[in-house]
Amino acid sequence: MTKNVWQRIIFHCKEEFPLEACGLLSGKNGIAETIWPMENVNRSPISFSMDLDQIRRVFELIDKKHESLIGIYHSHPTAEAYPSLQDIEYNNYPEAGYLIVSLAKQTPIVKCFQMKANYVKQLSIKIVH
Numbered sequence: 001m002t003k004n005v006w007q008r009i010i011f012h013c014k015e016e017f018p019l020e021a022c023g024l025l026s027g028k029n030g031i032a033e034t035i036w037p038m039e040n041v042n043r044s045p046i047s048f049s050m051d052l053d054q055i056r057r058v059f060e061l062i063d064k065k066h067e068s069l070i071g072i073y074h075s076h077p078t079a080e081a082y083p084s085l086q087d088i089e090y091n092n093y094p095e096a097g098y099l100i101v102s103l104a105k106q107t108p109i110v111k112c113f114q115m116k117a118n119y120v121k122q123l124s125i126k127i128v129h
């Protein structure tokens with residue numbers, strides 16, 4: 001992902017604290033270049049879900065930019081940067097990188113996972129320009 005996207009993910013997660021923040025990332029060639037902060041309709045500190053109409057609108061905009069979905073992110077205001085059982089169960093985008101931002105410590109920790117069914121594997125995150 002770009003440095004700008006990285007910084008804006010963390011900014012959005014801090015802004016929503018103590019609630020969970022969530023959003024989508026799009027780009028080309030596997031590089032996330034655009035961040036789409038989404039509304040957490042649960043307004044909860046321990047869960048998130050996105051509004052289907054907002055998702056539809058954002059996917060149209062991603063198409064218009066000739067980008068594709070690269071990742072999905074959300075924050076864990078007080079928990080570590082690891083998918084919860086609900087995260088694993090309700091992941092609708094198994095092809096996208098699954099980013100979790102933990103705000104449990106002073107310095108935010110961001111980790112990316114590949115999640116399919118019950119399979120969780122940590123991926124490395126590369127920051128470009």
Ligand SMILES: [Zn+2]
Binds near residue numbers: 074076
């Ligand atoms: Zn979670």
